[in-house]
Amino acid sequence: MFNRFIQKSTDYLILKLLKLDPSNRKITNPEERRKIAYLESWVSIIGNVVLAAIKLILGFVMNSISLIADAVHTASDVLTSAVVLLGFKFSAAPPDEKHPYGHGRIEFLASLLIALMLIFVGFEFGKSSYERFLANEKVAGSILVAVFMLASAVFKEWMSRFSIELGNKISAGALIADAWHHRTDAIASVLVAVAIIFSKYGYYRIDAVFGFLVSALIVYTGGTMAYDSCSKLIGEMWEEEMVRKVKEAALSFPGVIDVHKVFIHDYGAYKEISLHVVMDSTLNFYEAHELSEKIERLIEERIHCRATVHGEPARTV
Structure with missing residues (x-):
């Protein structure tokens, strides 16, 4: 009570x-x-x-x-x-x-x-x-x-x-x-x-x-x-829940194949995030850059953290 x-x-x-x-x-x-x-x-x-x-x-x-x-x-x-x-x-x-x-x-x-x-x-x-x-x-x-x-x-x-x-x-x-x-x-x-x-x-x-x-x-x-x-x-190890949210946001875009190397730096109310995103290899440079910016904006909107995306082309066999 x-x-x-x-x-x-x-x-x-x-x-x-x-x-x-x-x-x-x-x-x-x-x-x-x-x-x-x-x-x-x-x-x-x-x-x-x-x-x-x-x-x-x-x-x-x-x-x-x-x-x-x-x-x-x-x-x-x-x-x-x-x-x-x-x-x-x-x-x-x-x-x-x-x-x-x-x-x-x-x-x-x-x-x-x-x-x-x-x-x-x-x-x-x-x-x-x-x-x-x-x-x-x-x-x-x-x-x-x-x-x-x-x-x-x-x-x-x-x-x-x-x-x-x-x-x-x-x-x-x-x-x-x-x-x-x-x-x-x-x-x-x-x-x-x-x-x-x-x-x-x-x-x-x-x-x-x-x-x-x-x-x-x-x-x-x-x-x-x-x-x-x-x-x-x-500097502590980042929470798995936040890593999951970051990956979830990035993977919600078509053209994203995988997300790895997610790093979160905690500065109190402010957090800096960097992540590697594997993208469809058919995307040209401009499209890949535009996709990276969209991912960064979505992460910032959802988690209120500044994000930096490093794009990688998917390997083709």
């Missing part, structure tokens, strides 16, 4: 704010991808600022150190969302003399930076859990504070899944990494609520034990994302 709500609310925001078709599950158009990333960033920034302000006000009204500390943690998530926003903004810069293929890989750098920040948060989680375990002290706070913490966690989990949904839609690791920052905030709120409740029954270390487990998960997730970002910066 919660997942369905995530899907519906995400589609509603895409339709109403961006005027895009929410049924499109894989968006490759650079401009549309950028709009989706901006939507995630601004929803995250506004959501975190509002939630942090509410926590801070209630923290002072209720004299709750737990709420005030959690407000600071929530406010810090604004930084990661700002990295996403700036990353996509700079990655949209046009090609220049030094960067003829554009600046799309700044996306991967943004994802790497957020992943490293996530690892740092994980270690901080572990450190605070260790200190709380040694202190073995009662956590101050009322049941009302605990209830608000849990409500806050539900909202942050919505933000996390919202970011994941958009990240999957545009295949952006930076958005997935940002989602995990939302999730760590949700987990932190749950742990504080658990600590408050269990402290009233004398179980002072239970949240510290949970904190250790959660910190390990966060560090592992951040490490995985950092590895994935580095792998993309170095």
Whole structure:
């Protein structure tokens, strides 16, 4: 039910704010991808600022150190969302003399930076859990504070899944990494609520034990994302599905016998494709050149990638 709500609310925001078709599950158009990333960033920034302000006000009204500390943690998530926003903004810069293929890989750098920040948060989680375990002290706070913490966690989990949904839609690791920052905030709120409740029954270390487990998960997730970002910066093997689409587009033209040596170079939103196309040997030079241009245009229309076709005549026996 919660997942369905995530899907519906995400589609509603895409339709109403961006005027895009929410049924499109894989968006490759650079401009549309950028709009989706901006939507995630601004929803995250506004959501975190509002939630942090509410926590801070209630923290002072209720004299709750737990709420005030959690407000600071929530406010810090604004930084990661700002990295996403700036990353996509700079990655949209046009090609220049030094960067003829554009600046799309700044996306991967943004994802790497957020992943490293996530690892740092994980270690901080572990450190605070260790200190709380040694202190073995009662956590101050009322049941009302605990209830608000849990409500806050539900909202942050919505933000996390919202970011994941958009990240999957545009295949952006930076958005997935940002989602995990939302999730760590949700987990932190749950742990504080658990600590408050269990402290009233004398179980002072239970949240510290949970904190250790959660910190390990966060560090592992951040490490995985950092590895994935580095792998993309170095250059990964292209997806078979995209190769299939390229071949399918080329083979849809009469006169094309075979397609091979398909190479895809990933520059974030921009991708460069080169392919060898075996053509009917009866085609003259002009016809072969015209066919190559038609194939390139179709690939660019379907996949939003720049394509370069190398034509080869079919061998005759």
